[in-house]
Amino acid sequence: MNAAITATMKSPHYILRSVFGHEEFRDRQEEVIECVLDGRDALVVMPTGSGKSLCYQVPALCMPGLTVVVSPLLALMKDQVDALRARGVEAEFIGSAQSMEEQKRVVRRVETGRTELLYISPERVFADGFPEWLRKRSVSLIAIDEAHCIAKWGNDFRPEYALLSVLRDELPTAPMIALTATADVATREHIIRCLNLRRPEVFVGSFHRPNIVYRVEPKRGTYARIRAMIDTYPAQSGIIYTLSRNSAEKLAEKLADDGIRAAAYHAGLDADTRSARHEAFARGETHVIVATVAFGMGIDKPDVRFVIHHDVPKSMESYYQETGRAGRDGEPCSALLLYSERDVRTLRDFIAAESDADVARMQSHQLDAVVAFCESVSCRREKLLAAFDEQFTPPCDACDICCEPRHTYDATIDAQKVFSAIARTQERFGISTIIDILTGAATARPEHKELKTFGVGRTTTRVRWRAIIKELIARGYLRSTQGAYPILLLSDDARDALFGKSTVELTTDTSVKAPQGPAKDGWAGKHGRGARSRRSSKQSVTGEIPATPQQASLFERLRELRRTLAHKADAPAFTILSDATLLELARLKPRTVQELSAVHGFGEVKIRRYGEDVLRVIDEADRS
Numbered sequence: 107m108n109a110a111i112t113a114t115m116k117s118p119h120y121i122l123r124s125v126f127g128h129e130e131f132r133d134r135q136e137e138v139i140e141c142v143l144d145g146r147d148a149l150v151v152m153p154t155g156s157g158k159s160l161c162y163q164v165p166a167l168c169m170p171g172l173t174v175v176v177s178p179l180l181a182l183m184k185d186q187v188d189a190l191r192a193r194g195v196e197a198e199f200i201g202s203a204q205s206m207e208e209q210k211r212v213v214r215r216v217e218t219g220r221t222e223l224l225y226i227s228p229e230r231v232f233a234d235g236f237p238e239w240l241r242k243r244s245v246s247l248i249a250i251d252e253a254h255c256i257a258k259w260g261n262d263f264r265p266e267y268a269l270l271s272v273l274r275d276e277l278p279t280a281p282m283i284a285l286t287a288t289a290d291v292a293t294r295e296h297i298i299r300c301l302n303l304r305r306p307e308v309f310v311g312s313f314h315r316p317n318i319v320y321r322v323e324p325k326r327g328t329y330a331r332i333r334a335m336i337d338t339y340p341a342q343s344g345i346i347y348t349l350s351r352n353s354a355e356k357l358a359e360k361l362a363d364d365g366i367r368a369a370a371y372h373a374g375l376d377a378d379t380r381s382a383r384h385e386a387f388a389r390g391e392t393h394v395i396v397a398t399v400a401f402g403m404g405i406d407k408p409d410v411r412f413v414i415h416h417d418v419p420k421s422m423e424s425y426y427q428e429t430g431r432a433g434r435d436g437e438p439c440s441a442l443l444l445y446s447e448r449d450v451r452t453l454r455d456f457i458a459a460e461s462d463a464d465v466a467r468m469q470s471h472q473l474d475a476v477v478a479f480c481e482s483v484s485c486r487r488e489k490l491l492a493a494f495d496e497q498f499t500p501p502c503d504a505c506d507i508c509c510e511p512r513h514t515y516d517a518t519i520d521a522q523k524v525f526s527a528i529a530r531t532q533e534r535f536g537i538s539t540i541i542d543i544l545t546g547a548a549t550a551r552p553e554h555k556e557l558k559t560f561g562v563g564r565t566t567t568r569v570r571w572r573a574i575i576k577e578l579i580a581r582g583y584l585r586s587t588q589g590a591y592p593i594l595l596l597s598d599d600a601r602d603a604l605f606g607k608s609t610v611e612l613t614t615d616t617s618v619k620a621p622q623g624p625a626k627d628g629w630a631g632k633h634g635r636g637a638r639s640r641r642s643s644k645q646s647v648t649g650e651i652p653a654t655p656q657q658a659s660l661f662e663r664l665r666e667l668r669r670t671l672a673h674k675a676d677a678p679a680f681t682i683l684s685d686a687t688l689l690e691l692a693r694l695k696p697r698t699v700q701e702l703s704a705v706h707g708f709g710e711v712k713i714r715r716y717g718e719d720v721l722r723v724i725d726e727a728d729r730s
């Protein structure tokens with residue numbers, strides 16, 4: 107079938123069925139197609155796999171004339187063209203990677219007027235005389251695929267994309283459609299401006315991926331945590347993203363030494379090695395790919411079970427895109443981000459070295475959003491979707507916050523100390539100075555030593571104060587200014603709390619707190635030394651202790667079980683079950699799975715993994 111021969115317009119439904127063999131349009135495809143057929147410009151932001159290609163392929167075949175598709179990757183173009191040809195569509199592609207001979211052949215073919223879709227690489231658009239040549243063809247539609255490549259602050263930036271408005275100018279009568287799977291609100295505006303789209307209609311699909319469980323954990327005991335994740339999905343596929351080539355290499359090597367089928371992937375490898383490793387991963391021979399962002403567009407393996415961010419990602423866009431490579435098959439999968447403030451500082455240093463002030467500003471905003479996401483105390487999914495301007499009402503039941511709600515305590519006094527230190531220094535200082543004042547640091551400024559608040563928080567560690575202040579920011583009591591030297595400002599809520607008009611609840615986050623108790627097992631004992639809090643060493647992390655000898659004995663048995671489980675999983679103990687959960691188990695003594703699910707921190711996954719063992723230990727304790 108050849109649409110160009112027939113001068114009349116074919117109906118989109120007819121094309122959908124006869125060429126693509128689908129019965130119905132999906133989601134917003136039909137609206138997009140109508141808009142384009144109406145001659146209007148469009149911006150389509152829909153997740154990968156939602157069927158964006160049909161949004162320009164169908165109109166291309168409805169209308170007479172040529173549709174030009176700009177696409178950034180040769181491999182993507184080739185796949186699309188092959189698939190179209192297999193359906194009897196006259197499609198061609200042209201890119202600078204082709205030989206001159208081949209390019210000439212394509213040009214001649216297009217000149218016959220039979221070609222319906224011409225895929226072209228962005229560089230090729232600017233080859234001499236090309237726009238003028240195009241003007242002589244009868245172009246009915248211009249499609250810009252992967253339009254986010256236009257953003258110079260992004261990972262996929264392609265300088266030629268920024269110049270594509272040339273096509274808009276050269277071909278004023280053809281509608282232009284820009285498509286991408288990843289554009290937050292700022293990037294969308296940028297695409298519209300740069301491409302010079304004419305009052306485009308913007309179509310945004312849903313970015314909700316219900317089968318992905320999102321987690322953010324502190325980056326400590328990293329290797330053990332990664333191993334635990336791999337062991338959760340034995341012999342299945344996963345991707346680990348790192349910031350540097352070097353750490354990708356090192357981690358892949360270490361995993362391989364441990365018998366995991368792992369390989370590194372980054373831009374420093376030659377093209378052959380890269381494609382061989384990509385292939386091996388696609389075929390399931392390599393289980394774990396440790397990659398930099400170079401492992402990106404064009405990965406459509408359906409059964410990736412986990413994506414780990416070994417380092418903090420640069421933007422919510424890239425985080426979404428990278429985590430989105432998990433679970434394309436709709437089956438349950440995990441996205442784990444290992445968060446460290448040190449990574450954030452490294453990224454800020456990169457940004458500071460950026461010479462383009464606009465780019466630096468944009469990147470800084472994007473990083474701020476990532477930090478807010480990681481330090482959030484409310485549903486991750488809600489935060490993630492908000493970055494795409496999509497509303498979601500928590501709980502999602504599939505993020506660390508919703509599944510394992512943390513215990514909260516009345517933190518009014520702690521908060522008042524912080525607010526007071528900030529107020530007494532006229533909201534002119536950042537987090538370190540405020541902590542200096544609270545802890546009565548010897549190195550504090552002399553004038554600060556005169557303050558009434560000086561040293562009022564001496565019995566709490568700096569680490570803990572930092573966590574408290576971070577949470578006060580996340581909960582909106584404090585605002586941190588942007589820039590290299592952020593300053594803490596009080597919100598109205600903070601002033602209310604300071605004057606005793608309201609109370610403040612904060613979480614007792616076991617991951618950032620000073621270790622308590624004997625803590626011989628697991629992570630806290632190994633990594634948290636040096637940080638002691640004012641509580642007696644017998645207390646648990648919640649600040650409570652087992653109330654009866656029976657409870658204490660069960661608590662000990664449960665800790666023993668946790669040690670065994672942690673050892674088996676080669677994971678830090680706190681990732682198995684927190685002290686707070688053990689304590690609650692000791693107190694509530696659940697006897698059934700249903701009772702177990704009422705215990706804080708016992709989500710579905712934990713029940714499946716540890717439920718049986720826990721119930722057994724409780725039962726044994728009862729009998730003895």
Ligand code: ADP
Binds near residue numbers: 135159
């Ligand atoms: P995207 O470009 O958004 O990542 P694609 O255009 O590659 O997504 O489409 C993803 C898959 O969905 C393809 O296999 C395509 O054939 C299929 N698809 C697209 N639209 C429909 C539809 N209306 N009905 C059924 N399948 C569809």
Ligand code: ZN
Binds near residue numbers: 485486487502507508
């Ligand atoms: Zn949630």
